[in-house]
Amino acid sequence: MxxxxxxxxxxxxxxxxxxxxxxxxxxxxxxxxxxxxxxxSQDFAAQARAIHLSGAQTVALNTEVERIQAKMGGTRVNLNTIALGGRNSVHVAVPGEAKPRDLSSVLGAGAAAYDPCSGGADYGWFCAYDETNFRGGYIEMYDCADYYMPWGVTGSWDNNQTTGTRARMYDGNGNLGYTTPGAHSSDDVAPWAWVYWIRNC
Known part of the structure; x- marks a missing residue:
């Protein structure tokens, strides 16, 4: 035993x-x-310090970027940008600010938040903005695809694609709810609450 x-x-x-x-x-x-x-995280924190964000602003921005990336996927390439593949990306503004912070002073000119829809300079893009009057963060869509809409209040859009191209907006059940006029067209006050997907072409 x-x-x-x-x-x-x-x-x-x-x-x-x-x-x-x-x-x-x-x-x-x-x-x-x-x-x-x-x-x-230390890399992003260094970028935040370089563009003079406060601790609270850094936390708010990081939270928003992570929320959007969780919904849309993609690869976070710097403090406020998510690459979606191809020539498509999301630029995220500090909550409450008019546009994404410019990181060109930290990462070089290629890292600057560039809005291809503003001013009608480049053709081929559809941009969906977080806020009205083309403000806040934005998704720049170039490749013809379905893009998840991460914002749920009121924003705006600018269809600066090839002349005549129309974008389509779908609800959560996949029903077509709105088709934009042909490019160039825009809406400075657009209801995002019902929009789940945008097909930019």
Missing amino acids: TKYRVLAGGRRWRLFVALTGTLLAVMATTTASASTSTEL
Whole structure:
């Protein structure tokens, strides 16, 4: 009987050692992942400091970028930009600000928030804005595709695509609710509450 107890205790000890080793390995992997994530966050924090954002503004912007990325996917390429693939991206403004902050002083001219719809300079784009009068963050859509609408209040849009191109807006059930006039066309007060998807072409 005593021999059984010693044997059982030994098995328990070996099991404890094995489980502890596994737990330590998992913790090491988690720590490594957290370290990588922290380094990325530090990059964004450095960008925020460089463009003079307060701590509260940085948190608000980061929260909004993460919310939009969770809905739209894509790759976050800097503090306020999500690349959606191709020539499509989302530029996110600090909540309450008129337009996304310009990061060109930090990351070079190519990183500046560039609105291809403003001023009608470039053809081929449809831009959907977070706020009325072409303000706030915006999605710049170039490739013909369906784009999820991350905003749910009132915004605006500018259809600066090839002459005559129309964009279509769909509700949550996939029903077509509105078709824009042909490009060039725009709406400075557009209700986003019912819009779930935009097909820009």
